[in-house]
Amino acid sequence: MVPMTSSTANTSDRGLFDTRFSIGAAAIAAVAALLGVIFAWTGYNDGMLPVIGLDLNILTGVIGLLFGFGIALVAFVAAVYMEPGLDQ
Numbered sequence: 451m452v453p454m455t456s457s458t459a460n461t462s463d464r465g466l467f468d469t470r471f472s473i474g475a476a477a478i479a480a481v482a483a484l485l486g487v488i489f490a491w492t493g494y495n496d497g498m499l500p501v502i503g504l505d506l507n508i509l510t511g512v513i514g515l516l517f518g519f520g521i522a523l524v525a526f527v528a529a530v531y532m533e534p535g536l537d538q
Contacts, residue, residue, distance in 0.1 A: 466529060475529035479522040486518020 467473050492499060493511010506514070 471532060472529045475525045475532070479525035479529060482518045482525060483522040484518075486515045486522065489514025489518060 466476055489506065490511045493506040493508050493514065496505075496507055498505050504510075
């Protein structure tokens with residue numbers, strides 16, 4: 451059995467909204483997930499993005515959904531697991 455060292459035994463008890471980085475990463479995750487849902491809904495309805503003017507179909511809507519959820523997943527994992535930087 452491998453003994454636990456102090457670096458593995460002491461985990462930080464920081465929550466998701468305790469540091470500015472975690473708050474920013476969680477906000478980016480929420481915005482990316484919302485944009486992914488908007489892409490999927492617009493593609494499902496064969497609509498057009500209001501600002502860009504790009505016509506979407508179901509395939510491009512699903513690709514936008516997966517891209518948005520991928521960014522949201524990476525940002526959420528960063529918000530949960532990143533330790534504070536050199537400033538703390």
